[in-house]
Amino acid sequence: MNPKPDSRQSSAGRLTRREFVQAAAGVAGAMSTLGFPYIGRAAAGGGVNGVIVLAVDGMDPTLLADCIRTGLTPNCKRLATRGVTRLGTSDPPQSPVAWSNFISGGNPGIHGIFDFISMNKDAMAPQAATGSAGGGGVTLPVGPYALPLSGGKPDFARQGPTLWDLIDRAGIPSTAFRAPVNFPPTPSGANTVSGITTPDIHGNYGEFSFYTESPDEKDRLPPGGRIVRVPVLDGTAECELRGPTNSLRRDQAGVDLPFKVELNRDRSMARIRIQDTEFLLRSAEWSDWVELEFSLIPHMASVTGICRFFLKQTEPYLELYVSPVNIHPGNPAMPISTPDDYCRELVRDVGLFYTQGMPEDTMALSADVFSDDDFREQATMVLEEQMRFTRHEIDRFQGGFLYSYFSTLDLNSHMFWRTLDEQHPLYTKELARQHGDFLPSLYARIDDAVGWALERADDRTLVFVVSDHGFVPFRRQFNLNGWLMDNGYAEPFDRHDRETATFFENTKWQRTKAYGVGINTLNINVKGRERDGIISAGADFDAVRESLIRKLLDYVDEETGENVFKNVHRPEDIYAGPCVESAPDLILGYNENYRASWDTVLGGYPRETVLDNLDPWSGDHCMDSSFLSGVLLCNRRILRNAPRMVDLAPTILSELGVSVPGIMEGKSLFAG
Amino acid sequence: MIERVNQAGFQLTSWIMAPFEKTSPWVGIFVFSLLTAVAALLAYKFCSNQRVLKRRKGAAVGRLLEIRLYQDDLLGIFGTLGRLGGATSLYLFESFKPVAILLIPVLLLLFQLSCWYQFRPFDVQEGALVKVEFEDGKAIDPAELRLESSAGISIETDLFQSRDGREALWRIRGHAPDPEGWVELASREEILRKSVSVAPAELTPISQRRLRDSLFGRLMYPKERGIPKTSTVQSIKLSYANAPLYMGSREINWIVALFILSIAFGLLLQKPFRVEF
Numbered sequence: 001m002n003p004k005p006d007s008r009q010s011s012a013g014r015l016t017r018r019e020f021v022q023a024a025a026g027v028a029g030a031m032s033t034l035g036f037p038y039i040g041r042a043a044a045g046g047g048v049n050g051v052i053v054l055a056v057d058g059m060d061p062t063l064l065a066d067c068i069r070t071g072l073t074p075n076c077k078r079l080a081t082r083g084v085t086r087l088g089t090s091d092p093p094q095s096p097v098a099w100s101n102f103i104s105g106g107n108p109g110i111h112g113i114f115d116f117i118s119m120n121k122d123a124m125a126p127q128a129a130t131g132s133a134g135g136g137g138v139t140l141p142v143g144p145y146a147l148p149l150s151g152g153k154p155d156f157a158r159q160g161p162t163l164w165d166l167i168d169r170a171g172i173p174s175t176a177f178r179a180p181v182n183f184p185p186t187p188s189g190a191n192t193v194s195g196i197t198t199p200d201i202h203g204n205y206g207e208f209s210f211y212t213e214s215p216d217e218k219d220r221l222p223p224g225g226r227i228v229r230v231p232v233l234d235g236t237a238e239c240e241l242r243g244p245t246n247s248l249r250r251d252q253a254g255v256d257l258p259f260k261v262e263l264n265r266d267r268s269m270a271r272i273r274i275q276d277t278e279f280l281l282r283s284a285e286w287s288d289w290v291e292l293e294f295s296l297i298p299h300m301a302s303v304t305g306i307c308r309f310f311l312k313q314t315e316p317y318l319e320l321y322v323s324p325v326n327i328h329p330g331n332p333a334m335p336i337s338t339p340d341d342y343c344r345e346l347v348r349d350v351g352l353f354y355t356q357g358m359p360e361d362t363m364a365l366s367a368d369v370f371s372d373d374d375f376r377e378q379a380t381m382v383l384e385e386q387m388r389f390t391r392h393e394i395d396r397f398q399g400g401f402l403y404s405y406f407s408t409l410d411l412n413s414h415m416f417w418r419t420l421d422e423q424h425p426l427y428t429k430e431l432a433r434q435h436g437d438f439l440p441s442l443y444a445r446i447d448d449a450v451g452w453a454l455e456r457a458d459d460r461t462l463v464f465v466v467s468d469h470g471f472v473p474f475r476r477q478f479n480l481n482g483w484l485m486d487n488g489y490a491e492p493f494d495r496h497d498r499e500t501a502t503f504f505e506n507t508k509w510q511r512t513k514a515y516g517v518g519i520n521t522l523n524i525n526v527k528g529r530e531r532d533g534i535i536s537a538g539a540d541f542d543a544v545r546e547s548l549i550r551k552l553l554d555y556v557d558e559e560t561g562e563n564v565f566k567n568v569h570r571p572e573d574i575y576a577g578p579c580v581e582s583a584p585d586l587i588l589g590y591n592e593n594y595r596a597s598w599d600t601v602l603g604g605y606p607r608e609t610v611l612d613n614l615d616p617w618s619g620d621h622c623m624d625s626s627f628l629s630g631v632l633l634c635n636r637r638i639l640r641n642a643p644r645m646v647d648l649a650p651t652i653l654s655e656l657g658v659s660v661p662g663i664m665e666g667k668s669l670f671a672g
Numbered sequence: 673m674i675e676r677v678n679q680a681g682f683q684l685t686s687w688i689m690a691p692f693e694k695t696s697p698w699v700g701i702f703v704f705s706l707l708t709a710v711a712a713l714l715a716y717k718f719c720s721n722q723r724v725l726k727r728r729k730g731a732a733v734g735r736l737l738e739i740r741l742y743q744d745d746l747l748g749i750f751g752t753l754g755r756l757g758g759a760t761s762l763y764l765f766e767s768f769k770p771v772a773i774l775l776i777p778v779l780l781l782l783f784q785l786s787c788w789y790q791f792r793p794f795d796v797q798e799g800a801l802v803k804v805e806f807e808d809g810k811a812i813d814p815a816e817l818r819l820e821s822s823a824g825i826s827i828e829t830d831l832f833q834s835r836d837g838r839e840a841l842w843r844i845r846g847h848a849p850d851p852e853g854w855v856e857l858a859s860r861e862e863i864l865r866k867s868v869s870v871a872p873a874e875l876t877p878i879s880q881r882r883l884r885d886s887l888f889g890r891l892m893y894p895k896e897r898g899i900p901k902t903s904t905v906q907s908i909k910l911s912y913a914n915a916p917l918y919m920g921s922r923e924i925n926w927i928v929a930l931f932i933l934s935i936a937f938g939l940l941l942q943k944p945f946r947v948e949f
Contacts, residue, residue, distance in 0.1 A: 235835055267830045271841060278911070279801055280829050280843045288799060330923075344921040 047655045047670075049460040050399035052453045053648075054390070055102075055180070056446055057095055057196070058410025058621065059467030059631045061086050063420075064443060072440055073447035075454060079465060079633035086629035088644035089469045091574050091587055092520035093621050093628040095196055095410065096130050098468035098645050099180035104160035105649030105664030109577030112159040113181060114584055115518035117601065121530050125503055126517050126602050130181050130197040131157035145297060146250045154184040154335070159579055161661050163649045164190040164401060170658040173400030177393055178386070180405060183357065184335045191342045195405045198327070198336060198357035201244045201294075201305040206324035206356050210369045211239050211261070213317040223598075224363025230261075232318055237261040241274070241307075241322060243294040244333070248301060255294040255303075261320060268314050281311040286381065289352040292325065303333035306352055312374070321369060323378075327355045350392045353385055360411035365616050372435055372616075375415060383408040383442065387449060394452045399461070401656065406449070408442055413471045417619025421473040425612045450633075457635060462655060466648060467631035474620035476557060477597035477613045478564050478590065479606045480516035487551065489514040489544075492605060504603035510534060513544050514585075517603060519596045519622040521584035522548065545570070545585060552588070557610045564610065566591045566624035577663070589624030596622065632669075640669045674887060677780070678894035685784040686877065693874040697789065697917055700875065701926060704785060705933030708778065712938055715770035716949040726948045728763040735759050767949070780891070782927065787877035787895050789926035791912035793869035794846050799828070801911040802855055802866070804840040810904040814840070818858040824848040825855065825868055846870030857908060866908040867896060881909045 061084045067073040068080055076084075090098040090108065092115065100111040108114050118129035131154070139146040158181050167174040168190035178195030179185070185194050200206050208225040213232050220227050230237045243255035259274035268283040277290050287309040295302045305325035312319035327333055330347040336355055337343035346353065360379045364370040370378070383406070390404040418426040419435045453463045482498070484490040491511035492498060498506065504515065509525060509532035516522045524544050527533040535541055549568045557564055567589030575583055590596070598615070599606045621628045632643055640647060646666035653660045654668055688707075692700040716722070735756035742748045794800050802819065806812060814833050819842050821827055829843040844855060851872030857864045869878050879895035884906050890898045899905055916923045942949065 262835065264832055267832070269829060269832050271832055271834070278803075279799070280832055280841055282829060341921040348916065348918055348921055 051462045053403045055405040060470035067443040072444040075450040085632040087632040093469040093625045101645040109575030109580040112579035117518035119517045167401045176403040178405035194336045196357040200324035209322040211320045222367035248296045304328035463635045465633035469621040469628045471619045475593045481600045498605040502604040522586040708934040709937030713945045713947045717947045719770040725766045732759040792915035803909045805906045820856045822853045851876045
């Protein structure tokens with residue numbers, strides 16, 4: 001950490017810049033209510049009236065440079081007159097970590113987000129590392145119900161200041177559409193809607209449902225979804241859509257919704273009836289948003305959600321996909337915006353929208369429920385929706401701060417990198433011919449949003465295009481926990497059950513020295529910290545940790561002859577701040593082409609240490625940060641050498657004339 | 673008879689609404705709340721015994737004060753509650769005549785206003801369902817049914833007939849704003865037209881259904897003439913979504929808004945009208 005004094009403090013007896021800005025903004029606000037346009041910008045005292053940030057998760061600098069060269073992205077070209085500026089990402093280069101660096105202007109030691117997943121050290125089970133809406137308030141049992149007498153306490157995992165809140169507190173309009181790592185939203189007067197890490201109505205990152213008549217299928221639960229076999233009798237399938245658990249019932253039973261699918265196979269059509277809604281779909285068609293109500297106490301309490309239906313086919317078998325049930329933005333069951341009214345206002349002005357943090361259904365593609373074409377269609381729908389909302393906010397932007405987040409390039413690069421990487425195990429020429437154009441076409445579409453922002457910006461408006469990381473191939477996967485077990489760092493209860501047990505169910509903690517949880521983190525099983533810790537802090541801890549670093553850095557993939565790891569970091573070497581104590585014991589920087597396997601991430605112990613990645617999820621960024629710079633484009637020349645994510649927040653605050661908190665470590669991008 | 677009532681009511685409501693069709697939906701709600709309040713005040717003024725009504729109301733208010741004054745006397749409060757119930761019943765009895773006189777016009781007004789406020793028109797490119805219901809036991813051969821539409825509305829699907837043959841469905845989509853769009857159901861015996869409203873620039877009356885039977889049902893959908901009694905078609909329905917009426921960013925039901933505003937106007941105007949209610 002590099003705390004810096006606030007250079008903008010005024011001398012005694014004079015207004016500080018912040019006081020001046022607040023006073024000016026108050027006058028501007030009053031004038032605005034009297035019918036004057038927003039003029040706070042003129043009085044803000046910073047260099048600019050407004051800042052628009054288009055946050056494009058996963059925009060890769062090399063791919064963008066190719067798109068600029070081929071003329072696909074003319075607006076980005078206007079901003080990249082000296083080439084695409086590479087933006088230093090976070091360690092590890094995961095989106096929640098990198099965007100938290102952006103939001104707080106500091107490293108993970110300041111904001112406390114180190115990975116998507118962390119370990120609950122009391123239960124010794126993996127948990128989401130990014131917060132939860134909370135529960136566990138006082139309840140009154142009445143019959144089968146448990147009526148809440150007090151609300152639960154939300155868990156705000158991300159610490160430190162929030163860029164949009166600091167701007168709002170200075171009296172400058174501030175909006176963040178799909179604000180990352182902000183579920184539940186931290187209290188603020190700024191307009192925010194939660195983005196990445198916002199769950200679906202079940203509290204998961206997204207659970208699709210797939211109903212099939214195929215005799216080859218059976219009921220099963222692939223990651224991120226459920227496949228249900230349904231019989232079709234007399235042309236009609238009776239289905240049930242899984243609803244949320246009923247938090248008002250003592251048994252927490254689920255609230256499922258029955259629905260009917262009536263087929264006309266001759267015409268490849270179906271009529272779907274769910275609650276009061278009915279609609280017709282032809283094969284390979286998507287429905288509009290369907291609003292649902294899940295009753296918790298009949299006629300008294302309910303939660304609402306929205307979903308889309310996709311009729312894959314009617315023949316030879318019925319196949320119907322239902323998207324994860326999203327939190328209804330017009331009537332949210334969990335807090336997803338600040339103020340509460342902001343998301344309702346968006347519904348009123350623009351329409352319903354995906355509230356799920358990662359709306360592109362990658363899991364459905366991995367589970368073979370979607371074909372590549374199906375996924376492309378759904379991903380395009382998501383992008384067009386995000387474009388619509390971005391356009392809406394840009395059109396009404398009159399200064400201040402606007403942040404709009406796009407998930408498109410990230411999730412589509414994960415799934416379609418195999419169309420560009422000729423050495424990927426799943427690459428084929430036919431695949432490249434069919435879908436090789438998709439990622440560049442998405443870059444071109446995002447470029448349209450850049451054009452809108454530039455059109456809206458006057459010479460006192462800064463426009464940033466920011467990407468949190470780039471992409472590299474994910475060809476080979478490393479089973480970290482399996483390797484720990486093979487090397488004597490972990491002990492199973494049952495060596496024969498290594499393949500199937502997950503969530504550390506097969507871990508004898510009293511004999512385990514280290515475990516990997518999440519994608520880039522490794523922990524020592526420390527006495528007094530972990531529930532069944534066995535390694536003493538101090539010399540024992542250091543000895544285990546140093547041996548792990550040495551062995552991991554030396555580990556070579558026998559098949560390719562390449563090292564699996566590029567770097568293994570001690571947290572004290574790369575982090576500083578009040579949250580360092582809660583950092584993982586080691587941060588793993590995988591080499592290019594390598595990443596943690598899916599099985600190891602949630603505490604599985606597969607036998608094979610390194611194996612091919614045969615999942616469509618073929619590109620990734622959870623490797624060493626040195627390969628994975630993001631992108632920074634701006635309509636003003638960047639002077640800072642090697643800019644980093646943490647530099648954005650202090651730059652934006654300074655330019656808007658808002659005090660930069662001392663805890664922010666970044667430096668202005670416009671100072672050499 | 674119903675057709676005439678519907679047509680007259682619809683003409684009158686359209687005439688009153690005409691100046692407000694380009695304004696916020698709230699303006700019309702305000703105007704009709706005011707008219708309702710005035711009508712209610714006049715009904716009370718001329719159809720109730722104001723002197724007795726005032727006395728009954730005073731008695732009920734007195735009982736309420738009694739509860740407040742003697743709130744420490746639990747047994748006393750129970751007794752007063754009984755007397756309050758009695759006084760309220762007498763007050764309601766005195767109000768019965770004006771309320772009864774108002775009931776039918778207010779219901780007719782609500783049916784008329786529902787054309788403007790209950791449903792929203794389809795957006796451009798929004799899919800919609802056309803659902804035709806046939807009389808029991810008179811299912812029509814699908815080969816004899818045809819749906820046509822005005823320019824700017826496309827019929828996206830083939831006919832979907834329910835398994836019992838009683839329902840025929842199509843999906844349509846409007847491609848350009850058209851408040852006067854339509855679909856036409858053609859069978860061997862007849863041609864029936866149903867209005868479709870797509871993204872009009874101003875507040876426009878919408879008819880969700882066109883109905884054959886049911887006196888009440890036809891009163892509820894006054895914009896379009898009923899389906900002839902000789903037809904085998906019972907109703908033609910479009911899947912209009914409810915129209916949200918926003919108070920800020922919060923939705924409020926238009927009937928609730930009308931009711932609250934009518935009471936508020938009634939309270940404001942009772943002195944100038946010298947009416948007790």
